[in-house]
Amino acid sequence: MLLTPDAYTNDWYGWVTNQSAHILLGIVIALITRRVWPAVVIAVLFEFLQWSTDIVDSVTDVLFTFAGALFYKLASDVILWTAIAAFAVGVFQRRK
DSSP: OTTSOOOOTTOHHHHHHHHHHHHHHHHHHHHHHSOSHHHHHHHHHHHHHTOOSOHHHHHHHHHHHHHHHHHHHHHHHHHHHHHHHHHHHHHHHTOO
């Protein structure tokens, strides 16, 4: 169930799909807000709302959400600066 906390201790596939969903959640929140911190705040609030005694699972979920948001932010910056550098190199080579 979506709102039932589960660490998937004996189900590697369930764990991978669960953490993949947290990464995707982080990417989507960062895409919408253009910032990393809202993804972390939303993940922490959600983990508090579905309180679980398994603190490690909650922290892991928040960290994977953060990783997704950070990946989006860093990847978009790398793509942007790579495009700017390619443009600058092209301008420099054509200035003759």
